[in-house]
Structures are given as structure tokens and as C-alpha cells.
Amino acid sequence: MKLLAWALRLRLPGLTAGRAPAWERLGPRSSVGLWPPHWAPIRAFGSKYGPSASGRIMRPDDANVAGNVHGGTILKMIEEAGVIISTRHCNSQNGERCVAVLARVERTDFLSPMCIGEVAHVSAEITYTSKHSVEVQVHVMSENILTGTKKLTNKATLWYVPLSLKNVDKVLEVPPVVYSRQEQQEEGRRRYEAQKLERMETKWRNGDIVQPGLNPEPNTVSYSQSSLIHLVGPSDCTLHGFVHGDSSSENTGLGVPSSGNTAGTQEDLLDAGVTMKLMDEVAGIVAARHCKTNIVTASVDAINFHDKIRKGYVITISGRMTFTSNKSMEIEVLVDADPVVDNTQPRYRAASAFFTYVSLSQEGRSLPVPQLVPETEDEKKRFEEGKGRYLQMKAKRQGQVDPQP
Numbered sequence: 084m085k086l087l088a089w090a091l092r093l094r095l096p097g098l099t100a101g102r103a104p105a106w107e108r109l110g111p112r113s114s115v116g117l118w119p120p121h122w123a124p125i126r127a128f129g130s131k132y133g134p135s136a137s138g139r140i141m142r143p144d145d146a147n148v149a150g151n152v153h154g155g156t157i158l159k160m161i162e163e164a165g166v167i168i169s170t171r172h173c174n175s176q177n178g179e180r181c182v183a184v185l186a187r188v189e190r191t192d193f194l195s196p197m198c199i200g201e202v203a204h205v206s207a208e209i210t211y212t213s214k215h216s217v218e219v220q221v222h223v224m225s226e227n228i229l230t231g232t233k234k235l236t237n238k239a240t241l242w243y244v245p246l247s248l249k250n251v252d253k254v255l256e257v258p259p260v261v262y263s264r265q266e267q268q269e270e271g272r273r274r275y276e277a278q279k280l281e282r283m284e285t286k287w288r289n290g291d292i293v294q295p296g297l298n299p300e301p302n303t304v305s306y307s308q309s310s311l312i313h314l315v316g317p318s319d320c321t322l323h324g325f326v327h328g329d330s331s332s333e334n335t336g337l338g339v340p341s342s343g344n345t346a347g348t349q350e351d352l353l354d355a356g357v358t359m360k361l362m363d364e365v366a367g368i369v370a371a372r373h374c375k376t377n378i379v380t381a382s383v384d385a386i387n388f389h390d391k392i393r394k395g396y397v398i399t400i401s402g403r404m405t406f407t408s409n410k411s412m413e414i415e416v417l418v419d420a421d422p423v424v425d426n427t428q429p430r431y432r433a434a435s436a437f438f439t440y441v442s443l444s445q446e447g448r449s450l451p452v453p454q455l456v457p458e459t460e461d462e463k464k465r466f467e468e469g470k471g472r473y474l475q476m477k478a479k480r481q482g483q484v485d486p487q488p
Contacts, residue, residue, distance in 0.1 A: 135168045138204040140228075141197055147367075147377070149445070152197040154380025154438075155363030157223060157237055159356035161191070164207040165219040165241040172209055172217060173245035173257055181255045182321070183217060183243035185355040187278055188386040188436075191239035195225065196379050196447075202226040204233075210240075211271025212257045217243045218271060242278060251352070251391075282387055293401035293417060302456045307372040308403040311365050315396050320351040351394035358398075358418060358434055359386060365402040366414040366438035373404055373412060374442040376450055381411060384437035384472070390420070392433050397421045405437070406469025407455040413469045414438045437472070 137160075145156045162185060169183035197203060204224040211218035223237035247253040262268045299305035313319075363380060370378040392398060399419045406413040418434040442450040457463045 135164060135171075135208075136204065136206040137164060138202050138226075140202050141199050143199055146199050147379075149377045149443070150199045151377070151379050151443075152199070152201075152203075153360075153363060153367070154193055154383070155360035155367075157193070157197065157203070158188075158191075158359040158363060158383070160203060160205050161221045161223065161237065161239050162188075162241065162354075162356040162359060164205045164221050165243065168207045168209060169217045169219050169243040170245075172212075172260075173243075173255070176258045179255055180248045181245035182248060184246050185241060186216070186244055186388055187242040187282060188359070188383070189240035189242075189278065190382065190384050191237055192382040193237060193380045195234050195236050197225045197236055200228065202228055203236075209260060211268070211275060212260050213272075213275055214256055215244055215254050216275065217245075217257055218274065219243060240274070242275075278385070281385060291417070292419075293403050300456070302373070302453050303458055304404050304455065304462050305458075307369045308401070309365055309368040309372065310399055310401045311361060311368075313361060313398050313400065315353050315392060315394050315398060317351065317394060319353055319357045320394050321354045353392035353394070353396075353398070355388060358388075358392070361398075361400050362386070362402075362416045362418065362434070362436060363438065365400045366416050366440065369402040369404055369414045370412050370440035370442075373407075373455070374450070374452060376442045377445065378412075378440045378442055380438060381441045382439040382476075384439075386434065386436040388434050390431055390433050392418075392420045393422070395422075395424055397423050398433065402438075404455050405465045406473060407452050408473055410441055410449050410452055411473070412440045412442075412452055412455075413473065414440065415465070437469075 139160075141152050141156075146152045166183055166185065170181075173181050173183050202225070204226060205221060206224075207219050207221045209217055210220045219241045221237075221239045221241065222235065223239075224233050225236045226233045245255045245257060247255055293308055293310065363383075367378060367380070397420070399421070400416060401419070402414050402416045404412060405415045414437065416436050416438060417432065419430055420433040421430045422428045442452050444450050455466065457466045
């Protein structure tokens with residue numbers, strides 16, 4: 084009852100009657116139904132375990148001051164659902180025990196904001212397996228518990244690989260699934276090859292760093308860029324002592340080495356859900372500094388996990404504005420790990436992604452975004468690259484909403 088009282092006192096759009104929230108009127112990004120036809124999940128019927136589902140009510144500590152649930156909270160729930168079903172599948176046959184670890188999250192759109200008091204329903208399903216990888220599709224529905232209304236808020240595709248419980252560097256083979264149609268396997272193989280190529284294209288950015296600016300002017304990159312420094316402790320690590328994301332490999336195509344010499348005991352490594360939540364927090368700070376308004380996550384481009392992060396390491400999550408359109412902002416987020424107690428290993432890039440945010444008024448209406456002022460040649464180059472990504476996704480959304488005959 085306290086949650087309902089909080090929601091009603093805040094007059095959150097997800098729990099109050101009347102006209103739909105402004106987010107739902109923003110265009111193709113917010114055109115959501117219960118199950119849009121072009122988002123119907125592909126079912127792989129050959130797994131021992133069918134689709135898994137979970138849900139929980141959104142609490143005040145899951146949301147910002149306006150009552151909108153943090154994108155990082157949703158990302159963490161998505162990752163938890165993915166690791167459960169993929170770990171179950173990878174242990175469905177007799178053999179060496181393993182845990183599935185996250186290597187990549189494909190682009191995911193936040194189609195409608197979730198609010199305090201709503202129930203998040205997360206469902207996950209295995210849709211493709213290769214020799215060393217598992218593709219999991221996850222859907223998130225929000226339920227207004229006062230009206231019973233449900234909306235699709237997120238759809239994500241995640242890639243996992245099974246690592247041995249005895250050897251953190253050993254990748255095991257994945258039990259195959261049996262597809263109801265041959266086309267499903269072919270479509271899955273094409274998605275696998277596409278994400279493998281995209282992961283390799285991100286390597287050139289791994290040496291890039293975020294440099295602080297001196298007395299920056301408003302609306303510049305330096306003015307809003309932000310960093311968060313975090314010591315990885317036991318509560319940040321996975322229950323099985325493994326990180327949900329690893330370094331790149333040509334053998335798996337998913338960023339996890341195919342073999343290694345480390346053997347024996349388990350290691351305490353950072354949970355990927357924690358990583359993604361911290362990345363979203365930093366991106367949100369950058370967006371809020373740039374707009375000085377209420378901001379919400381609109382989408383996340385592919386999140387690539389490049390290397391392990393162990394307990395006791397210090398991670399630096401850095402975010403910087405790369406591009407602005409009239410109503411959206413793109414923020415690049417880089418995660419660097421520093422093994423402070425290990426002098427043999429230098430600081431390295433552990434993860435990277437692009438987050439897109441929008442600015443909302445107190446009434447939930449879309450606001451114009453102050454235009455970014457790139458100053459250096461690198462900033463101008465990143466701006467043009469961000470513009471290209473924006474135009475590409477805009478064209479893709481328009482094509483889905485208004486298909487050509």
C-alpha cells in the first residue's frame with residue numbers, strides 16, 4: 084500500500100488515469116502494443132528448459148526523483164533473466180559444470196518509461212546456439228496493478244558463453260537446440276556472424292580515453308562529461324564467482340578466450356548486471372548535466388564486454404556526450420579496469436557502449452535538447468559518427484512503422 088500511496092502522491096504517468104504519457108506520443112520509438120508482430124520472439128523448441136519468466140514491483144530506490152525507473156535497473160533485470168536460462172541450458176547435459184557469462188548485449192530500446200508501483204515482468208528465451216555461444220532474447224512488460232494494463236517496455240538480445248566452474252578461462256561446448264523451422268537456425272547464424280563482425284569493429288576505440296577539460300563552456304563535451312570510480316567488492320560479484328563478460332576471441336566470436344592455463348579455484352569477478360547499471364548511472368549524469376532537466380534512457384546501443392574484472396580491481400566508468408539531435412542525446416560510456424594490487428597488468432578497457440537519452444518536462448512531455456558544441460577535431464569526428472548512427476536508426480524505425488510496398 085505504501086508503494087501505491089507514493090505513486091498516487093507523485094501522480095506518476097504509469098499509475099494515473101487520463102491521457103497517455105507524452106513518451107507514448109513521441110513517434111515510432113514509442114509505438115508499443117502488447118506484442119508487436121515484428122517483435123514476436125523466435126522460439127527454439129529443442130532446449131530442455133522452456134522460456135523463463137520473473138517479475139517484481141518497482142520501488143522508490145529503483146527510480147529517479149521524477150518516479151521513472153532507471154534504465155540501469157531494467158538492464159540488470161534483463162541480464163539476470165538471461166544468465167538464468169542460459170546457465171540452465173548449458174548444464175542440461177551430463178558433463179563439466181559451467182556458468183553462462185555475458186559477452187554482448189545488442190541494441191535495446193526503452194519504449195515506454197516504467198514507474199514506481201508498476202510490476203516489471205521479464206521473460207527470456209533461447210533463440211540460437213552455436214558451438215560456444217547462446218543467444219537469448221528477453222522481453223520486459225510493465226503492468227499497472229491498478230488497471231491491469233500491460234505494455235511492452237523493452238526487448239533485448241544477449242549473447243552468453245559457458246565457462247567451466249573449475250577453470251575461468253575454459254569455454255565449454257553448448258548443447259544444441261532443435262529448431263521448429265530450418266529458417267530459424269539460418270536467421271540465428273546470420274545474427275551470430277553480424278554481432279561477431281560488429282564486436283571486432285569496436286576494437287579500434289579501446290585505446291581512447293576521456294580527458295578532463297579546464298573551465299569548460301556550457302554545452303561542450305567537457306562541460307557534461309563525468310566519471311565514476313568504483314572498487315569492486317564481494318557484493319558486486321556473481322554468485323558463482325565469474326564475471327558475465329570476457330575478453331575477445333576469434334574462436335567464440337563473443338569475446339571469451341577459447342582456452343587458458345588458469346586452473347583450480349573459482350575467482351570472484353564483477354557481475355555484468357552491476358556493470359551495466361553503473362554505466363547507465365554515469366550516462367544519466369552526463370545527460371542531466373547537459374540538459375539540467377529530467378532525463379530518461381531511450382535506448383542502449385550494443386554493450387560489448389572486452390575483458391574480465393576481478394574483485395579488488397578499481398573500475399573507472401567514464402561518459403561523454405558524442406551527439407545531440409533536436410530531442411535526443413548520445414553518450415559514449417567506457418569502462419576501464421585498474422588491477423591496483425597487480426603490478427604485472429596495466430589498466431585496460433573492459434566494456435563500452437552508447438546510451439541515448441531524452442529530456443522530459445515535469446508533465447512528461449518531450450523537451451528540446453541543447454545542441455552539443457564540439458570543439459576539437461576528435462569531438463567533431465565523434466559527432467559526425469553519432470549523427471550517422473542516429474540517422475541510420477531513424478530510417479530503420481520509419482521503415483518498421485511505414486513499410487514500403
